[in-house]
Amino acid sequence: MKKLAFFGGSGGLGSQVIKFLDQYDVNSVSSTLVNFTKEYDISNYFSRNPDTDIIVIFSNYNHNSFLHKYESNDLELSKQIDINIKGVTECISRALKDMRAKGYGRIILASSITVDKNVIGTSIYAAAKAYYENLVKTIAVENASKGITANCIQLGYMDGGLTYTLPKEFIQTTINNIPAKRLGTPKEIADTINFIINNEYINGTTIKLTGGL
DSSP states (O other), X not given: OOXXXXXXXXXXXXXXXXXXXXXXXXXXXXXTTSOTTOHHXXXXXXXXXXXXOEEEEOOOOOOOOOGGGGGGOHHHHHHHIIIIIIXXXXXXXXXXXXXXXXXXXXXXXXXXXXXXXXXTTOHHHHHHHHHHHHHHHHHHHHHGGGTEEEEEEEEOSBSSGGGGGSOHHHHHHHHHHSTTOXXXXXXXXXXXXXXXXXXXXXXXXXXXXXXXX
């Protein structure tokens, strides 16, 4: 049974997705166990779990704000960069060392529809997700010969997680605009994760799980 570390697995959406990944030995890694702002936490986790085959990263931090207002809220800007960029990059870098040594690995990152559909107040968050979509391309080129793949799943509006921090009126309007006329489900996310894991020829790309939006 492959060992899967699900970072952000204790969150609202991640905890629901994990329920459908019982074909793997899943370790749900919360932010209290591995704080992405602390390099030691990340390094220590992989030192204790060198046999991790798959990492799925749903860990993120979002602070809605107009860009011109960040000057008065520098701490929120730094927190988003520290978690979404520095922490995620460090986690991938550390995992790759063990994956390259054993000749197998899967890296799956949660991107966001905000990369392609501009949403007011999400500039830094969306930029971080765009970083992931480009990052996996280079990871693929550098590591495909070692049996490692890296891909993103661009999540649309899902039935859980950050979607339910939005106003109900916005959610309903969004559903009306989605061609599928509904929110995505945690099982559909899990099915996509499983599909990526079992297909080595999917590498360096982003699968859009957006219901056609």
